[in-house]
Amino acid sequence: MEENTIKVGNYVIIQRQNYTKLQKMKENCTVTLGKDVIDIDAVLGHRYDETFRMVLKSGTKRTYMLEEVSQLTLTNNTQVEESGIDNRDIIDDGKSQTLSKSEIENLRDRALSSGDIVQKLVENSRTFNSKTEYSQEKYLKKKEKKYFEYIQVRKPSIRLLAQMFYRQDPNKTLGIRLDDLSQLLTYANVHSDGHYLLYDSGTSGLVAASILNSIGHDTRGHLVHMHPGNECQKSALQAMHFPDEQQRRCINVNLYSVLRCYHQNDIPELTTETDTAKRKQTEEDTQQRKKPTWQYENERACRILREQVDGLIIVAKEHPVNVTKELIAFLKGDRCVVVFSLVREPLQDLYFHLKERTDFVSINLSSNFMRSYQVLPERTHPEVSMNFGGYILTAYKLIKLTC
Amino acid sequence: MSFRSFKSTIDEGDTVILYLTIHQIYSVKAEVKTLSKKGVLIDNVFQTQYGALKCGDLIGQKYGTKIQLSKGWGYVLQPTPELWTLTLPHRTQIIYTPDISMIILQLELAPGSIVIESGTGSGSLSHAFIRSVKPHGHLHTFDFHEQRVQTVEEEFKDHGLIEWVTVKKRDVCSEGFGSELEHRADAVFLDLPHPWLAVPHSKLALKETGGRICSFSPCIEQVQKTCLILLKLGFHEIQTIEIIQTQYSIQTRSIGVLNLDFVKVKKCEDSQEKQEKEILRTVTAVPPTTQPGHTGFLTFATLPPIWARTLAQENNDLCTDCV
The missing domain is CATH 3.40.50.150 (Vaccinia Virus protein VP39)
Known part of the structure; x- marks a missing residue:
């Protein structure tokens, strides 16, 4: 149960209906959802997935506290008395709601529950009773959403994070959609057993977190995560709250710096013998302690690169040919390279590059069509809005036999 | 046992992916003998468009290498769940x-x-x-x-x-x-x-x-x-x-360009030479004509x-x- 308790320092996902937001838990913490400011202190010590009601702080407008809920008082207590057959008699003259805007605002400020507000709106609507049954339901849903006063605190997972980032702004993750992400992981054969190399120039840490999640805890897999900046983007890595042992197997290194280290430095071997004199061990420890962390991480990464990796994943803002060309040297033969791009043309260039090299087979370029469905009795159809994902190139590297 | 973990050499009994072309991928078993449909022990030979493969010969080869077939060649890969599918x-x-x-x-x-x-x-x-x-x-x-x-x-x-x-x-x-x-x-x-x-x-x-x-x-x-x-x-x-999912075929297409300028001037009697046709080359990704x-x-x-x-x-x- 311990891991299900919300504590200071945890990253949590605040959910209000379909809206989600990542938040680090602190003492005296507030979160802004739309125009509402919510004091979320009350959730500390509670368990994930519990529901809380937003209660208006007295003397404020749209500043709320949270209180634990054991029973919902939801909108649909609104009794529908009669319904129309179709919309032939409904005219949009802007006069169907008799309450004025300020009167409605006032309802909210009087801290009425969403159910009560919707009830009032229905009572004061001239056309509600002539709407069709389906249309009435839609109206209630829409209004309920607007005045919804419940929130939940969710534990971050790769699925929730990927959906949240994409909904907030696809650019936060270089346009990577859930299906794209899922296929990067399968085509690169990411699992507990392997060492993987990722170049990621800005997915908020989502791809690195997904790979590390698939590598798992208490396994032997490693991820070398190369990034172009001083610091890697790591919101998703932090949000996942991996155990230290697992987090340490994600080695975050700067692309330029680690390659310079690989090509220009001698990388000290790790001494694995445990029975050598302790003195030597501590001597080494102090030597390593003197080194800045990034240098130590570079060396760790280089040791893995020298052994070569079991999968290479590239999610780049930049044109993929040069970076792929450089990094496939670290890929073992018989293993797969997977490259994602939101646009197709750079991957076409990469396709020709790999084709010319003759040590790659099964070079595939693909994209996905994905859509969601509304499933309701008598009203099942594809969702009205859809979006477009990116392109994925995969290829298997061969071993060139020198004979 | 070739699904258990990453390995580099084909052992006897391994399931091996035989890659010929993008549409010709097969799985074979690295075994000298196999049981026929009638239950008789026979040589394990896999017939391909590029000739026969004696599957026993795969034992000891490295995954990810080229192998000779009697009328061409293929590549052997270690199976992954994707290749198995x-x-x-x-x-x-x-x-x-x-x-x-x-x-x-x-x-x-x-x-x-x-x-x-x-x-x-x-x-x-x-x-x-x-x-x-x-x-x-x-x-x-x-x-x-x-x-x-x-x-x-x-x-x-x-x-x-x-x-x-x-x-x-x-x-x-x-x-x-x-x-x-x-x-x-x-x-x-x-x-x-x-x-x-x-x-x-x-x-x-x-x-x-x-x-x-x-x-x-x-x-x-x-x-x-x-x-x-x-x-x-x-x-x-x-x-x-x-x-x-749609898988594309990447192609360089040569497309003829129509030049219609000549229709605007009178035909010159003495210029006999034919204008060379202009060709534009463009790289494109072509989806298959039909797909699931x-x-x-x-x-x-x-x-x-x-x-x-x-x-x-x-x-x-x-x-x-x-x-």
Whole structure:
């Protein structure tokens, strides 16, 4: 149960209906959802997935506290008395709601529950009773959403994070959609057993977190995560709250710096013998302690690169040919390279590059069509809005036999 | 044993992927002899368009290398769940990698997860499940077809995966998943003709801390029934999606350019020379002329942890009331 308790320092996902937001838990913490400011202190010590009601702080407008809920008082207590057959008699003259805007605002400020507000709106609507049954339901849903006063605190997972980032702004993750992400992981054969190399120039840490999640805890897999900046983007890595042992197997290194280290430095071997004199061990420890962390991480990464990796994943803002060309040297033969791009043309260039090299087979370029469905009795159809994902190139590297 | 972990050399008995072209990929067994259909021990020879392959010769070769065939060559690769999906013997309709990928991500599987699958079918998805949950997780897979259960179990043994999977013959719609799996699973996957009948059993099998469920169905009527029961049983985040992957052929096309300027001037009697045709070269990605346009609908849902179930149920009841 311990891991299900919300504590200071945890990253949590605040959910209000379909809206989600990542938040680090602190003492005296507030979160802004739309125009509402919510004091979320009350959730500390509670368990994930519990529901809380937003209660208006007295003397404020749209500043709320949270209180634990054991029973919902939801909108649909609104009794529908009669319904129309179709919309032939409904005219949009802007006069169907008799309450004025300020009167409605006032309802909210009087801290009425969403159910009560919707009830009032229905009572004061001239056309509600002539709407069709389906249309009435839609109206209630829409209004309920607007005045919804419940929130939940969710534990971050790769699925929730990927959906949240994409909904907030696809650019936060270089346009990577859930299906794209899922296929990067399968085509690169990411699992507990392997060492993987990722170049990621800005997915908020989502791809690195997904790979590390698939590598798992208490396994032997490693991820070398190369990034172009001083610091890697790591919101998703932090949000996942991996155990230290697992987090340490994600080695975050700067692309330029680690390659310079690989090509220009001698990388000290790790001494694995445990029975050598302790003195030597501590001597080494102090030597390593003197080194800045990034240098130590570079060396760790280089040791893995020298052994070569079991999968290479590239999610780049930049044109993929040069970076792929450089990094496939670290890929073992018989293993797969997977490259994602939101646009197709750079991957076409990469396709020709790999084709010319003759040590790659099964070079595939693909994209996905994905859509969601509304499933309701008598009203099942594809969702009205859809979006477009990116392109994925995969290829298997061969071993060139020198004979 | 070639599915167990990464390896570099082909051992006797390994399943090996034989790659010829993008549309010609096969799996063979690295064995000198094999049983014929009549049960007689014969030489294990695989016939390809580029000549015969004596499968025994593969033993000792490196994965990822070129191999000679009598009239050409091919490449040998170590099987991955993706390559296996492309080459496995079909005993049923199978689920392909785009759907498999989404199922694994959405079921939130990771090493250590306990996952239940029904039916097992040809084991395409099962191989990917095992990869996701090993080394400390487990797959419990059920099928109501006796022979399929036996064959797939043999395959798991042969592939070195049996320690992470339990295969049972059972009609889960009527019998459930068994008392030993009550509140044990992190995720349940259903690919059944009547998935809605297995949803109550799935709820019972999911952990008290909650879990995810997925149902794969080709028909929308199955989806509708499944969604209704999910709602009734207090699942939330019910979502139905479909995914279709398109694979492109990258080509450089030469396209002739029409130049119509000459029609605007009088024909010159003395200039006999013909204008050379202008050709533009353009790189393009061509989708296939036909491709699968539908595989199945994927319905996902979350069972909340036990302490949040009454509220989720209440919320759903309000939804179903107006339905």
